[in-house]
Amino acid sequence: MVQYFTRSLLGLLFVIFVVSVITFFLMHQIPGGPFAREKKLPQTILDNLNAKYNLDDPVWKQYVDYMSDLLIPTITTGEKKFSVIDDYLINIKLPFGDETTIRWMNFGPSYTDRTRSVNGIIGTHLPVSFRLGLASMLVAMVIGIPLGTIAALRKNSVADYFSMSVAILGVSIPAIVLGPLLQYVVGVELGWLPTSGWGSFEQLIMPAVSLGFAQSALLARLTRASLLQVLNEDYIRTARAKGLRSGQVVIVHAMKNAMIPVVTVLGPLFAALLTGTFVTERVFGLPGLGQYFIISINQRDYATIMGTTLIFAFFIVVANFIVDLTYVWLDPRIRFD
Amino acid sequence: MTAETTERAAEARPEAVRLGRELERSRGPWGDAARRLIRHRAALVGLTVILAFVLVAVFAPYLTNYTYEKQNYTAVSTAPDWVIDLFPKMKPVGEDMGYVRVNNDYLLGTDGLGRDLWTRIIFGARISLAVAFVGPLTSLLVGTIYGMVSGYVGGRVDNFMMRLVDVMYAFPTLLLVILMMVFFRSSFTQSEVGSLAYRLNKIDAAFGGMLFIFIGIGITSWMDTARLARGQVLSLREKEFIEAARSIGVRDTAIIFRHVLPNILGPVVVRESLAIPRYISFEAFLSFIGLGVNPPTPSWGSMISEGAQAIKSYPNQAIFPALALFFMMFAFNFLGDGLRDALDPRASEANK
Numbered sequence: 096m097v098q099y100f101t102r103s104l105l106g107l108l109f110v111i112f113v114v115s116v117i118t119f120f121l122m123h124q125i126p127g128g129p130f131a132r133e134k135k136l137p138q139t140i141l142d143n144l145n146a147k148y149n150l151d152d153p154v155w156k157q158y159v160d161y162m163s164d165l166l167i168p169t170i171t172t173g174e175k176k177f178s179v180i181d182d183y184l185i186n187i188k189l190p191f192g193d194e195t196t197i198r199w200m201n202f203g204p205s206y207t208d209r210t211r212s213v214n215g216i217i218g219t220h221l222p223v224s225f226r227l228g229l230a231s232m233l234v235a236m237v238i239g240i241p242l243g244t245i246a247a248l249r250k251n252s253v254a255d256y257f258s259m260s261v262a263i264l265g266v267s268i269p270a271i272v273l274g275p276l277l278q279y280v281v282g283v284e285l286g287w288l289p290t291s292g293w294g295s296f297e298q299l300i301m302p303a304v305s306l307g308f309a310q311s312a313l314l315a316r317l318t319r320a321s322l323l324q325v326l327n328e329d330y331i332r333t334a335r336a337k338g339l340r341s342g343q344v345v346i347v348h349a350m351k352n353a354m355i356p357v358v359t360v361l362g363p364l365f366a367a368l369l370t371g372t373f374v375t376e377r378v379f380g381l382p383g384l385g386q387y388f389i390i391s392i393n394q395r396d397y398a399t400i401m402g403t404t405l406i407f408a409f410f411i412v413v414a415n416f417i418v419d420l421t422y423v424w425l426d427p428r429i430r431f432d
Numbered sequence: 433m434t435a436e437t438t439e440r441a442a443e444a445r446p447e448a449v450r451l452g453r454e455l456e457r458s459r460g461p462w463g464d465a466a467r468r469l470i471r472h473r474a475a476l477v478g479l480t481v482i483l484a485f486v487l488v489a490v491f492a493p494y495l496t497n498y499t500y501e502k503q504n505y506t507a508v509s510t511a512p513d514w515v516i517d518l519f520p521k522m523k524p525v526g527e528d529m530g531y532v533r534v535n536n537d538y539l540l541g542t543d544g545l546g547r548d549l550w551t552r553i554i555f556g557a558r559i560s561l562a563v564a565f566v567g568p569l570t571s572l573l574v575g576t577i578y579g580m581v582s583g584y585v586g587g588r589v590d591n592f593m594m595r596l597v598d599v600m601y602a603f604p605t606l607l608l609v610i611l612m613m614v615f616f617r618s619s620f621t622q623s624e625v626g627s628l629a630y631r632l633n634k635i636d637a638a639f640g641g642m643l644f645i646f647i648g649i650g651i652t653s654w655m656d657t658a659r660l661a662r663g664q665v666l667s668l669r670e671k672e673f674i675e676a677a678r679s680i681g682v683r684d685t686a687i688i689f690r691h692v693l694p695n696i697l698g699p700v701v702v703r704e705s706l707a708i709p710r711y712i713s714f715e716a717f718l719s720f721i722g723l724g725v726n727p728p729t730p731s732w733g734s735m736i737s738e739g740a741q742a743i744k745s746y747p748n749q750a751i752f753p754a755l756a757l758f759f760m761m762f763a764f765n766f767l768g769d770g771l772r773d774a775l776d777p778r779a780s781e782a783n784k
Contacts, residue, residue: 109599114604263765269757272754275743284520388610389610
């Protein structure tokens, strides 16, 4: 079991490594650079800028430099002034010495926004995307799983047909459609919720629903199919036969096994939500990291592209890893080989 | 034998005759599937809507007096009367606080650049439909072959190929696809005349930027199909008819394509048809973030993106393309469900 987890963990690191390599070399292949303008800069200025950010080094050397800045922790002593060049994500203060601190994960300065470090950009905008992602996942599960359960328990009833109609509606209505629709109907026409902006709970509702609804449909279908299959198993009949209340049978005996396929899709679902955040953030004008990812690509802001890509990749990979763990916990039959 | 049984037998006869005729009429598995599909009401509705979309897309130039790229600077963000009535918060010029210029020449109004919305929507159907048909083909081609080879060869090769699929699953493909789209779009336009990149770019430009979208779909979607195909092959590989074919010396490629492929096609096609809405929304997504079709080629995704910026003042610019996208995805979902019931009765029983 320990071996299994070590291997998953190594696989996780490997994926992130491959992502970093592909991203780094691909983005340097894209024509244009962070300092390419409509009106060309004088060659000397361009040379100086390139030298300042080490863009005149060979790409592999830039990669090695970047990764070592990122991965090798440094220890500093004394008061540290903020600077965009060495802004670290993780700062652990040690209990001894004079302000001795271990600093780790320096994403470097943004090339186009001279006053910010990539770390600062991530720090301000990631929480927005993260909260949106979590809220929509919650929406998806709170709508999807009960709907699917009711449909399975009352098979071929009105409730079943209703839930499955909602489900087919849900998979046909992506965030790109539901976002503007909700924004117009609920925001503009009815005026119940603010159409854009970020900060209050009201401003979170519409983005989370427009993002989570499609996924809830998926979960509802899956829950229904999986629960129906489980309810036909012998051990469910046994549980009923020994006189357990049907609520107990469903919740204790059936649900745990029925949730296995549902849990496995939560990983891909999280990735799908990420796609959605790019759209939803734009529709509702949210200051999230997804927007920044796309802007930084268009501006060839190399450091920001790398930083945002690695952060997103990290979350996707970790989500998959957690799914793996949950899977093992739910289904002890899974072998660790 | 009593008279009663004879009577009952006579009563049962018409029924038996009818069943016999039905059997005679059955035209093999595909004929059965076609009949099940037609009997499936939702699928029929889906099919009808899709056919309507196809007709509109094919005859788009005859359904409008305008072209999708022509900008009319005297008619920027106009709306006809019925649209203004439809959206209560839109106020025409002349009313108190009115701002929408009325122009009844355009069926659904015009966008922020003075282009006819109706024309752009019906031409946008071409893009979505092209994705709906070519998307599954790319995924089928790559995924099925990959999965069949993996499953049929087995052993170490299978192990390695499936590990690769696992890695691809954990991979944040979308991030890389976005990066690759930018790469394709900008580097290939500057490539030398006559090089492969140059030719690819020419093809892409000829299709309004569709080629790179298909490549993107191909990269992100083949893994599901590969897994399914492999699973199917594994269960088939040990069956008697495959063994028989092998024992009389049929070559491996012939076994794969002649004997295995027809048997796994049903579930694979079902899976692909259920994935079509995903491909459509993938294209809309790429166009929405500005990496899809080349402007001014109209795509519903880019129209929604442009319209969403002005949704408070001109809801028609975003809502109409959004509805078009919704109806098309709805129709393909209906059809996909029907196809599943028709081609893969076992899967649909599990779902009932």
